[in-house]
Amino acid sequence: MISKLDLYKVFCIVAESGSFSKAAKALYMTQPAVSQAIMQLERELDTRLFNRTPKGVSLTNEGKLLFEYVHSAIHLIDVGEEKILEFKNLTIGELKIGVGDTISRYFLLPYLEAFHNRYPNIKFKIVNGTTSELCSILKSGEVDIAICNFPIDDPAFEKLPCLDVQDIFVCGEKYKHTLPQPLAFQQLAKLPLIFLEPRSNSRKYVEDFILSKGLKISPEFELGSHDLLLEFARINLGIACVTKEFSLDYLNKGAVHEIQLLEEIPKRSIGICFLKSVPLSTAATKFVETIQLRDQGAGR
Template structure:
């Protein structure tokens, strides 16, 4: 069934405004035109999309279902229109990147600096978030490029490995453990553990690896910040599960030390992701080429400490 795109634009505005008169004002059309558009859309789809009340309108269950798809589709269309209008000579435009604060600080900063120096007219926008969030933003068209840890769901994604990460366990240099001892999984699990919160993909990966060997990790402290893992390990609150590549400064200073283990947790990959069915803008393409060239040169190497 074919429905005019403009009807969906009106539907989205009414859904977000919650009021027909406000939507009409925002769209610069009459209230009757808005009402007629909604009626036409409901007739075409054979569904009641809004509940009316003296205070305005609200989405029905069917309306909410449709709205989620319309918002995403119109977002992608708006993004496409915006990108088409940008100059292809990299003189102006916006490049939106989704990445965690850690990946931005530990990996992307040199690329961002070089890109800005080469193309000062391109506005760089960074949206911070964990892997699941930035991939969701990518699929909705809110970011041009997302940096995520080994995406489990690769539908519509094209990904390029940037660098590998390795999960290890560390403790403050004065912590009451034997740094020369080679610990088993069971012994590691018995420590007061400091881990990232459950929604962190690295936490889930670590737990699943232990569970495959019949060992459950029960942390005493769960955090949203990677830097706090190191901070609390330094002051002796427990053993922290961290990413080796992101704690090199603390290891080099001796504030924390690696625990030796008789097992190795499989490496993960931080990947640069784009949508397969959406052509990158000139700015996105140039930034991707820069990162790919750097990744091939292994700019970020796994540290040898503890290997």
């Protein structure tokens, strides 16, 4: 059975063409089918919509009034369908990403650049925060995906590891020449330590590992920035716990020096999180694919 919307579409084409036969060709229908559709609509509205003449059809006054509204409505539907198609083809849209400053700078930027070059009309909204903060705003729907420090123990999230990272301790010139190496954790715990703030997931990971050795740490400095960790270590304010992969500039230039440990801290991951219960938008799906494909190409 033909739907009411289809009836109105037939009505518009007949009104625009002024002919049942021309409308039939435009709609790929038979002329009797078009005529039946118009008669059905007129019956349902209990109103004559067209004047029939041997030369064609013309709208009645009631038909003219209806046409103004129906034509506008169908146009809006067409625009809506076009917008949906644009979203699917990523010619418009917005991608909301939750990420910390350090991961944004040292991991995310190349992927943002690659995605923007491919889909320049997609707007980015970047929300900064710690891993715990990002998990909260991800659940609230403020962001589509979050790029966080793993591990994250929450069954509500789909978690895709992207990059393995190594936590290390670094020092400046003063400590480089005075510390015996390699160091045991018992020796390390007695030194002036520089850590990220307690809310940091990476800080908690290292702290929990050292605690598993029966040692509790009491940092001399607790900072909110990975770059500050490196700067404090560089000017000899203590021994900083940093992410090796994000400290290569300092290490390669000799601004700080890695302290060798008797036992390495196990590697952890940085990865993408999103809610299992909420389907990803097309933009978010393509962005995740961009990261995964580049990682595979880089052999990560």
